[in-house]
Amino acid sequence: MVQQTPAAEFGQKRSSPRVEAYKGFWRRLRKNKAAVVGGALILFFILTGILGPFFTTADPNATQISIKLQSPSAEHWFGTDNYGRDIFTRIIHGMAITMKVGFLSVALGGAVGVFLGIISGYYGGILDTVIMRTMDVLLAFPGILLALAIVSVLGGSLTNVIIAVGIFSIPAFARIVRGSTLSVRKLEYIDAVKALGASDGRIIFKHILPNVLSPIIVQLTLRIATAVLTASGLAFLGLGAKPPTPEWGAMLSEGRTYMREAPHLVLFPGIMIVLVVLAFNIFGDGLRDALDPKMKK
Amino acid sequence: MSKFIIRRLLQTIPVLIGVSILVFSLMYLIPGDPAQIIAGEGASPKTVEQIREKLGLNEPAPVQYVNYMKNVVQGDLGNSIRSGRPVMDEIKARFWTTVELSFYATILAVFLGLIAGIISAVRHYTWSDITIMLIALFGLSMPNFWFGLMLIQWFAIGPDWMPEFMKMRASGWGDDWRQIILPVITLGTGGAAIIARMTRSSMLEVIGQDYIRTARAKGMSERIVIYRHALKNALIPVITVVGLEFGGFLGGAVLTESIFAINGMGRLTIDAIRTRDFPIVQGTVLVISFLFVFVNLLVDISYRLLNKRIDLN
Numbered sequence: 001m002v003q004q005t006p007a008a009e010f011g012q013k014r015s016s017p018r019v020e021a022y023k024g025f026w027r028r029l030r031k032n033k034a035a036v037v038g039g040a041l042i043l044f045f046i047l048t049g050i051l052g053p054f055f056t057t058a059d060p061n062a063t064q065i066s067i068k069l070q071s072p073s074a075e076h077w078f079g080t081d082n083y084g085r086d087i088f089t090r091i092i093h094g095m096a097i098t099m100k101v102g103f104l105s106v107a108l109g110g111a112v113g114v115f116l117g118i119i120s121g122y123y124g125g126i127l128d129t130v131i132m133r134t135m136d137v138l139l140a141f142p143g144i145l146l147a148l149a150i151v152s153v154l155g156g157s158l159t160n161v162i163i164a165v166g167i168f169s170i171p172a173f174a175r176i177v178r179g180s181t182l183s184v185r186k187l188e189y190i191d192a193v194k195a196l197g198a199s200d201g202r203i204i205f206k207h208i209l210p211n212v213l214s215p216i217i218v219q220l221t222l223r224i225a226t227a228v229l230t231a232s233g234l235a236f237l238g239l240g241a242k243p244p245t246p247e248w249g250a251m252l253s254e255g256r257t258y259m260r261e262a263p264h265l266v267l268f269p270g271i272m273i274v275l276v277v278l279a280f281n282i283f284g285d286g287l288r289d290a291l292d293p294k295m296k297k
Numbered sequence: 298m299s300k301f302i303i304r305r306l307l308q309t310i311p312v313l314i315g316v317s318i319l320v321f322s323l324m325y326l327i328p329g330d331p332a333q334i335i336a337g338e339g340a341s342p343k344t345v346e347q348i349r350e351k352l353g354l355n356e357p358a359p360v361q362y363v364n365y366m367k368n369v370v371q372g373d374l375g376n377s378i379r380s381g382r383p384v385m386d387e388i389k390a391r392f393w394t395t396v397e398l399s400f401y402a403t404i405l406a407v408f409l410g411l412i413a414g415i416i417s418a419v420r421h422y423t424w425s426d427i428t429i430m431l432i433a434l435f436g437l438s439m440p441n442f443w444f445g446l447m448l449i450q451w452f453a454i455g456p457d458w459m460p461e462f463m464k465m466r467a468s469g470w471g472d473d474w475r476q477i478i479l480p481v482i483t484l485g486t487g488g489a490a491i492i493a494r495m496t497r498s499s500m501l502e503v504i505g506q507d508y509i510r511t512a513r514a515k516g517m518s519e520r521i522v523i524y525r526h527a528l529k530n531a532l533i534p535v536i537t538v539v540g541l542e543f544g545g546f547l548g549g550a551v552l553t554e555s556i557f558a559i560n561g562m563g564r565l566t567i568d569a570i571r572t573r574d575f576p577i578v579q580g581t582v583l584v585i586s587f588l589f590v591f592v593n594l595l596v597d598i599s600y601r602l603l604n605k606r607i608d609l610n
Contacts, residue, residue: 149578
């Protein structure tokens with residue numbers, strides 16, 4: 001940190017409480033080593049997803065039966081699969097798919113969930129009851145089952161997986177945001193802006209949303225981890241992206257047939273899923289600690 | 298207490314109705330005509346019409362739903378498109394397999410999770426705590442279907458010293474109970490990680506409280522303080538997670554059963570999705586969700602019994 005002279009400090013305007021809070025959050029986040037590693041990994045994965053395909057010269061779907069099921073070597077870092085495709089290239093290309101599914105599905109579920117949670121908490125009454133009971137119904141489908149049921153009727157494709165995993169994420173956001181909205185709504189400053197004649201929309205977007213943002217951000221990060229796991233599970237069951245798409249779950253599913261002679265077919269896609277999910281989990285944990293210092297021991 | 302149980306039971310009813318409406322609507326979300334799907338692609342228009350008439354598909358949707366529910370209440374979930382057998386019979390044959398698998402996975406998750414969580418909390422910020430929490434984080438981040446494949450790779454088709462019974466994975470289990478070991482580890486590990494993290498944070502919270510300091514100040518041994526005073530209170534929030542985990546395992550069994558070729562409800566669901574046997578999909582999803590709601594109800598009641606300080610009103 002740059003030390004400021006008293007004169008400079010005197011001449012400077014004091015930053016707003018929001019900026020101060022942001023600085024505090026940033027300081028706590030940087031102190032959390034696990035979170036820094038998680039964040040750096042996520043950044044690396046995103047960059048790999050965007051730029052990776054430009055650096056791998058091989059076509060991820062180019063088959064060459066003569067070199068099928070080769071073990072990892074200098075030429076093929078992660079070996080080749082049953083069609084002689086280079087697994088490393090496929091993994092790099094699959095990164096973009098994983099990131100797309102993770103971010104888009106959670107963006108979808110988050111947008112709908114946050115909207116429902118806020119209006120549920122803000123308006124209360126019958127609207128609240130209807131929305132929350134609907135969320136209870138969605139939560140009554142354990143684990144992957146809801147996403148599975150949705151994909152089973154929509155049909156297996158990447159878009160449908162994004163929709164299914166998105167719907168699967170809605171209740172988590174709605175519940176958390178409703179709870180936070182309820183506690184913010186009762187605060188005095190909301191009464192004050194109401195008395196000043198602010199519209200509901202303005203109160204919700206300008207005054208409530210910024211104050212419930214912390215749990216939303218944490219939830220967004222952690223839900224991406226869940227979304228990646230769920231989507232790869234669906235693809236593994238043959239309900240996601242169709243072959244030859246280099247989706248990691250689908251690669252695992254294809255590779256399991258050859259596990260005995262070529263275990264690397266299932267080893268590498270699995271490790272990649274673990275790394276991505278792990279990165280989002282530790283970053284989410286770190287964010288939670290940094291955004292809510294009271295919770296940190 | 299009985300008032301609470303009755304109220305909680307009544308609260309369950311709208312959820313069950315909601316779940317059944319959603320499951321019922323699945324049939325209508327399928328692109329295309331349900332009667333055509335049931336009849337098969339090559340069926341004549343006459344056959345399709347007959348099926349539509351027989352299943353009451355010409356009725357308005359609410360009437361169809363009421364008819365569907367009337368049948369469900371009587372234990373009739375329709376017939377499988379492929380085998381023609383009642384869906385209920387297909388489920389009955391596999392129900393206990395999935396419940397048993399989930400049950401053992403829960404026991405494993407609780408056992409491992411509690412031990413790891415307690416050690417972690419008692420020795421917090423030491424190397425054992427950090428190691429346990431790192432392992433838990435890995436457990437949480439690992440797709441269980443991949444873990445299952447790795448277990449098969451390591452144990453079943455890997456080294457020669459591995460007992461023969463673990464290699465008989467293709468037949469599922471049934472003939473030899475020991476075959477359940479790998480599926481249970483596959484399914485339960487993620488849950489163990491969650492329970493370990495939960496137990497740790499819950500224990501740490503309790504250990505920081507005044508009455509624990511008092512107990513220590515009185516000169517009680519650390520063992521008694523931890524196991525008699527802290528653990529009892531720290532376990533209460535963990536119970537909720539255990540219930541949720543059991544439910545989650547019922548859903549997660551879909552993947553585990555498919556890897557280990559176990560003939561349970563999960564595998565039935567997947568096979569039905571692949572063959573577009575929608576009555577079966579509806580039936581299994583409905584049964585698993587109802588079971589999950591029921592487990593949650595039991596968890597809530599036991600939570601209340603254990604924690605009299607909390608008023609769930």
